[in-house]
Amino acid sequence: TNNLDRSSRAALHHEISQYKGCLLLASHDRELLRLMDHIVELTPKGLDSYGGNFDFYLEQKAIMENAEQQQLHSTMERLQQAKRQQQQRVEKHQKNVSKGKRVKKAMIAAKGRVDRIELNSKKGRSEKTQRRIGLEASKKQTVLNTQLREIKDNMIFTDELVITMSATRVAKSKQVLQCSDVSFGYGDKVLFKEVNLTLQGPERVAIIGDNGTGKTTLFKLVTQQLTPDTGDIQVGVERIHYCDQHAQSLQHELTVLDNFMLHNPDITEAQAYSILAQFLFRKQMLFTPISALSGGEKIRAQLACVLMSPKAPQLLLLDEPTNHIDLASLAVIESALRSYQGALLVISHDHSFLENIAIERDYQLNS
Template identity: 45%
Template sequence: MFQGEHIQVRYGDRNVFAGDGVDLTIRGPERIALTGGNGTGKSTLLRVLKGDLTPDSGVVKRAEGRIAYLSQRLDLLDLDRTIAENFATFAPSLPESQRMTLLARFLFRGARSQLPVGVLSGGERLRATLACVLFAEPAPQLLLLDEPTNNLDLVSVGQLESALGAYQGAFVVVSHDERFLREIKVDRRVRLTDGTLVES
């Protein structure tokens, strides 16, 4: 699904990763936790995985299939359009009744599905974004999440855990929340320490 060898990214005259870069392979529907201290390059590595950032050196191979990236900014949705309108854009072939049923599972029932995304709280925006991403056409084979539980209430965290539990593809999640990582049953843990990526 993804294979990266000697990935190196430079900002100015500084290398993000140590030595000749980092190696990471994702095979099939793996659930991977990416941990490490602040400023170690976790978000940079996610952007490389997505393809938004081209490494300055190294080899990257991606299998065919959609990759979805939920950044901390949650900026995938159109803020001026309603939740239902955004969902229809991501999943246009689903009948409206089915879209409404799915949005209700993410706690957007009835009139709440007609709220503009711009008025939503952080937790609500995450739930709306997850609904759109998980049921998008085509569905993502790899989901990248950057600190998804930051500033979420318990209801929203529980909804996120349920959504990831039902998700069939692979994901890489950056998180320091050990309880959350246990709940979503990650298969592997990798840690960025001093610019080096190690299995932990």
């Protein structure tokens, strides 16, 4: 369904809902997955089966993740408790040893000498006790550390991305965009006539319409890549960014980390690692060239570089950002866009995506 417009998607959904046979479908389209009777998820750990549609899958995932978090916290607490108990036993043993030394001094003072064999015996017992305490504690902590590692390995972390993007803030009174009677065509083919569109403050608007109506062309007009045949376009903010499906604003021969540092020169590498981890770029992924990334990964990298920049856009244009994107990447992108404080223009046929990023209104573009 990646390249289907709304009407085509609706027709496909209707056909599938009416189909009486057995259907095996691979998709990240959440509206389509809601029509399914059974969800099977392929994870790095294997296949997980959920006996219901997409909403049931989400509910069960939330329950499982909550149970995993509780198990993780419980194991971590038991590990800390074991360390505290070991420390207490060591301190108690050392206290007893110190007490024994004081008794020894008192005996020497009273008798003038102490049986050396008896002293060596007590010293040997003390050292043996200390070794036993250490071995018992080490064995228990090893078991708990193994359990902790297994729990973490089995968990898929989907933390909410929470970032303050103060550089993107736009005043509510600010006129961000004004398209007045804009018309455009290629040769004899007219795409659209007399388009009138206004963005005021941090508005979020979806540009909708069937394929071929000129939605991407409108974005190119707004970003001055093209010039309208008639009409006028006024952009009222200094910083604007067009985020396309091919991440053309990034240098594809450079790595994810290199691109991020290029857009954010004042950020340390340690800070870059932390931020990029929230966009699901960890370990070797940081050093992967943009050219080697999937479509969804390119969108994530582009948003990370652009939105975290000190010169982040006050007007962001997104062209079909959910195409070719898995659900984990989609969750990160939606989370990042919810934190975005500027004005937003989005081309998308994904109703769930538009709802999750709090689109306020649609603008219908007709050919």
